Amino acid sequence: MYSDPSKIRRVTSIGAGPIGAGWAAHFLARGYDVTAYLHDTSETKAFNLILKTAWVSLTKLGLAEGASLARLSIVTDLETALDNADFVQESAPERLNIKQDLYKKMGDILPESVVIGSSTSGLTMTEIQASCASPERCVIGHPFNPPYLLPLVEIVGGDKTAIEAVSWAGKFYEIAGKAPLIMKKEIPGFVATRLQEALWREALHMVANGEATPKDIDIALMNGPAPRMVSQGQCLAFHVACGAGGMATNLDQFGPALKLPWTRLEAPELTSELRNRMVDGCNAIAGEHSFEDMAAQRDREIVAVLSALRQSRLG
Amino acid sequence: MYSDPSKIRRVTSIGAGPIGAGWAAHFLARGYDVTAYLHDTSETKAFNLILKTAWVSLTKLGLAEGASLARLSIVTDLETALDNADFVQESAPERLNIKQDLYKKMGDILPESVVIGSSTSGLTMTEIQASCASPERCVIGHPFNPPYLLPLVEIVGGDKTAIEAVSWAGKFYEIAGKAPLIMKKEIPGFVATRLQEALWREALHMVANGEATPKDIDIALMNGPAPRMVSQGQCLAFHVACGAGGMATNLDQFGPALKLPWTRLEAPELTSELRNRMVDGCNAIAGEHSFEDMAAQRDREIVAVLSALRQSRLG
Numbered sequence: 001m002y003s004d005p006s007k008i009r010r011v012t013s014i015g016a017g018p019i020g021a022g023w024a025a026h027f028l029a030r031g032y033d034v035t036a037y038l039h040d041t042s043e044t045k046a047f048n049l050i051l052k053t054a055w056v057s058l059t060k061l062g063l064a065e066g067a068s069l070a071r072l073s074i075v076t077d078l079e080t081a082l083d084n085a086d087f088v089q090e091s092a093p094e095r096l097n098i099k100q101d102l103y104k105k106m107g108d109i110l111p112e113s114v115v116i117g118s119s120t121s122g123l124t125m126t127e128i129q130a131s132c133a134s135p136e137r138c139v140i141g142h143p144f145n146p147p148y149l150l151p152l153v154e155i156v157g158g159d160k161t162a163i164e165a166v167s168w169a170g171k172f173y174e175i176a177g178k179a180p181l182i183m184k185k186e187i188p189g190f191v192a193t194r195l196q197e198a199l200w201r202e203a204l205h206m207v208a209n210g211e212a213t214p215k216d217i218d219i220a221l222m223n224g225p226a227p228r229m230v231s232q233g234q235c236l237a238f239h240v241a242c243g244a245g246g247m248a249t250n251l252d253q254f255g256p257a258l259k260l261p262w263t264r265l266e267a268p269e270l271t272s273e274l275r276n277r278m279v280d281g282c283n284a285i286a287g288e289h290s291f292e293d294m295a296a297q298r299d300r301e302i303v304a305v306l307s308a309l310r311q312s313r314l315g
Numbered sequence: 316m317y318s319d320p321s322k323i324r325r326v327t328s329i330g331a332g333p334i335g336a337g338w339a340a341h342f343l344a345r346g347y348d349v350t351a352y353l354h355d356t357s358e359t360k361a362f363n364l365i366l367k368t369a370w371v372s373l374t375k376l377g378l379a380e381g382a383s384l385a386r387l388s389i390v391t392d393l394e395t396a397l398d399n400a401d402f403v404q405e406s407a408p409e410r411l412n413i414k415q416d417l418y419k420k421m422g423d424i425l426p427e428s429v430v431i432g433s434s435t436s437g438l439t440m441t442e443i444q445a446s447c448a449s450p451e452r453c454v455i456g457h458p459f460n461p462p463y464l465l466p467l468v469e470i471v472g473g474d475k476t477a478i479e480a481v482s483w484a485g486k487f488y489e490i491a492g493k494a495p496l497i498m499k500k501e502i503p504g505f506v507a508t509r510l511q512e513a514l515w516r517e518a519l520h521m522v523a524n525g526e527a528t529p530k531d532i533d534i535a536l537m538n539g540p541a542p543r544m545v546s547q548g549q550c551l552a553f554h555v556a557c558g559a560g561g562m563a564t565n566l567d568q569f570g571p572a573l574k575l576p577w578t579r580l581e582a583p584e585l586t587s588e589l590r591n592r593m594v595d596g597c598n599a600i601a602g603e604h605s606f607e608d609m610a611a612q613r614d615r616e617i618v619a620v621l622s623a624l625r626q627s628r629l630g
Contacts, residue, residue: 201513214550226545231537262503308616
């Protein structure tokens, strides 16, 4: 019932803030026709400023064939905005009543075959879709800031969302140049923000206790975990750091350290089930690559990242 | 009493594992004479393998003038290893009795003016230096894996360490091409590992609850927080994401969200003192740079990092 995700031509982006404007820039750069819905013409200036800034970076990364800022229309009437839309990316203000009202209206205006993705970071689709007459096609498609540069989009449906809409969104975002993550469950903060929030709360504890300043926190992150995490997520990084023994060695060796007060976050019980899920999961990421290959690839990528940063900071 | 950190010529690296060998490679690449102390000649092969691997990356990043693998000597006698050492980097096994015994010996052999930095990640210097007759010059200098690539070194003393040794180590590691972080207090896990551990524990919770797989965790980190965190740590990233209002806007707006169950880590009470420390700290990092400049620099660096990764993965 949903159209072929590779045939999508016109995207409507709702919202004039950094997220809405960032999405508009992203879709334009990937060669889509984009209709931007702003609540009011007074928002046009700020919207265009973000668009212009984003376009500089997007041009450097490489535009899709035919991509052009000329393929953007800005409108302030919702019906006009949704006219001929093949997909809608909604980045309205993070207030439940505003979103619910908007989804009620969109549900009446848009054909049921048009998927709507919400950029919400703090609300659930189950709440947002509550008053929508056609909630099956409503999903969350949560980007990471700045949305025109960072590839991640976390996708999850609400209670009334069709599973087909979720998998359609996964395919569409991938075709549209994003790194989609289809979530297993609707959990607050999704995956990336939960992880980032754990780190952030620990950082706040450290500053509160006089153990580190914000500058210390940033020096530590930028020069320690970050250049590696660009190349390998925390799971694969630990898997590879333990050599041929991989995650099994990590958990068997450092498992007891989960009881230590390294952070204020209590670790889960390291049951054999959790251990095996981690080990199997890391083996699945590694696939056929040997430990040596993965370590060498990690090093090549860290070298590339450090060299690129050095160039960028000099230039 | 400690010598000029820019005059250091010979570094002794203790330990044949990935950390000890990684440190040896780093100091060689920065143009130092290096004496590597291995416990036993049987460790030579593994040590040389790590050194060779590291050298490939270090060469790409650019060697210091005169840097050469020929300036390495490998010895298995501790007195010989410490002979003429201007600085010692200790990466012995993470067992307290081994380290205590080693520091006792080194304390007797080495002139008191030679600083010793320990790579320990799990022990405190207060424990390690307990049996050393000259504990004033003993500091922790904790690297991040792989130590030949990631710049971070976390520095902290124990109860008996002289404050001059700590600040000397900060200067020396910086001259030696590292990004030193002098810690305010001796806390378990230091700064970077505590932050990483909070993230890791939350990841384990998610896997235990069936909310995400290890692969999901890694996709989220690599495509969301990581490419930005290379450019800006979490504090400056939030500061800049809030536009001209900066961290003050972030905390005033999202402060209440600290009560939400976004991660299992309870946040500290957002007192006005903590709020001000965060705001002042972020202003200190930002210095004279405007919000626009910082956002533009962030974008340039993310573009550079994403382009470099793309190249590295293609090549």
